[in-house]
Amino acid sequence: MQTQDVIRLGREHLRSMSGHVFDVLEVKEPISPDAAVNLSKVISKLSPLVGNMIEFNSVEFLNDQEDFHGHGIWQRQDPGFPDTIFQGVTPTPGFEIKAWFPLATEITARFKDSQNHFAHDQTHVAMLAWLPEQLIFGKPKILGVCVVSGLSVAQARDNHYHNPPDYLVLEPEDTASRTQNLQQTNTNGYKFQGTQEEFREAQELVASWGPNAMQYSPTPEYQERLRELIARFRYRLDTNFAKMDRIVHPGIEEFKTSIYRLNFHGKTVGEWNKLLGSKGRDEEIRTALQEHLGIREEDAEELLL
DNA sequence: TACCCTGGTCATACGCAGAC
DNA sequence: GTCTGCGTATGACCAGGGTA
Incomplete structure (x- = not known):
């Protein structure tokens, strides 16, 4: 079995996790419509915990598949990149698993790994969209799975953001001499903060680099030029850099659209997202939850007796 | 006016090093 | 051994401007 065979089979099995x-x-059913409204406002707090559970359960799920038996074993790396690797073939295939809770305001998972990590296209990104079975209570249910190559995500990210001198994507510095916890492995984004005059000056500097000045490259030579800009002009670190929601990757965008269009308890996921995320519409939320989830006032009375 | 995009903030966690 | 600081990382929400 070759690396790409493992990736292909893993992708198929991960996609089969839909449903x-x-x-x-398991989150217990709220005891009243008011409790349901309150729960709808805090259910996203579960996202990090359930996301992690989904990640390590995915590893078990892959190891349960007979296709891989006798060829190797899936192992979770935490911390580490990617989340799960297949020990048994080289180059080592792996999946970076990102859980997405589609009632949150956006996909907050980030993908900051350097293009340099994907020389053999051996690492793919698996995004798993999940919701509680009953929208705001019940067990976590996978709505859909999107698997795309890590290289394509890194390239989409860098091409989307990089626009010198206005916006710079910088590779991690050489931090090999630092202790493990202080070593940098991620790219970062920086936004120009200087005056218009300084911006024109920076543009001239970029123009002096030649015809490929705007083309992003992770090579040391190109990165050295970017660091010259950072040293001469004011930039701010972009804390939203590389959010999966913002990098405009065609596969991820298509996946987002398909999840938001899914029908779930009487409305599309997108409609639930808008409704539950809206301010000052508690009565509307309460009515919708009562209508589609069957939460009744009488249930609360029975439970309180 | 609703929606989208961008920029910003907050909360939390980890692992290591150094001080005590 | 414990505490604290540092740098890095992750995930969530909110505000404001631009636009259809």
């Missing part, structure tokens, strides 16, 4: 319910955690 799968993880029996790892």
Whole structure:
């Protein structure tokens, strides 16, 4: 079995997880419509915890597949990149697993790894969209899975953001001499903060680099030029850099659209997202939850007796 | 006016080094 | 051994400007 075979099979199995319910955690049904409204406002707090559970359960799920038996084993790396690797073939295939809770305001998972990490296209990104079975309570259910190559995501990110001198994508510095926890492995984005006059000056500097000045490159030579800009002009670190929601990767955009269009308990996921995320519409939220989830006032009365 | 995009902030966590 | 600081990392929400 070759690296790309493992990736292909892994992709197929991960995609087959659509509709799968993880029996790892269960949120109890709220006892009243008011409790349901309150729960709808805080359910996203579960996202990091459930996201992690989904990540390591995905590894178990892959190891349960007979296709891989006798060829190697999937192992979780935490911390480490990617989240799961297949020990048994080289180059080592892996999946970086990102859980997405589509009632959140945006996909907050980031992908900051350098293009340099994907020389053999051996690492893919698997995004798993999940919701509680009953929208705001129940067990986590996978709505859909999107698997795309890590290289394509890194390239989409760099091409989307990099626009010198206005916006710079910088590769990690050489931090090999630092202790492990202080070593940099991620790219970062920087936004120009100087005056218009300084911006024109910076533009002239970029123009002096030649015809490929605007073309992003992770090579040391090109990165050295970018660091010259950072040293001469004011930039700010962009804390939203590389959010999966913002890098305009065609596969991820298509996946987002398909998830938001899914029908889930009487509305599309996108409609639930808008409704539950809106301010001052508690009565509307309450009515929708009562209508589509069957939460009744009488239930609360029975439970309180 | 609703929606989208961008910029910003907050909360939390980890692992290591150095001080005590 | 414990505490604290540092640098890095992740995930969530909110505000404001631009636009259809």
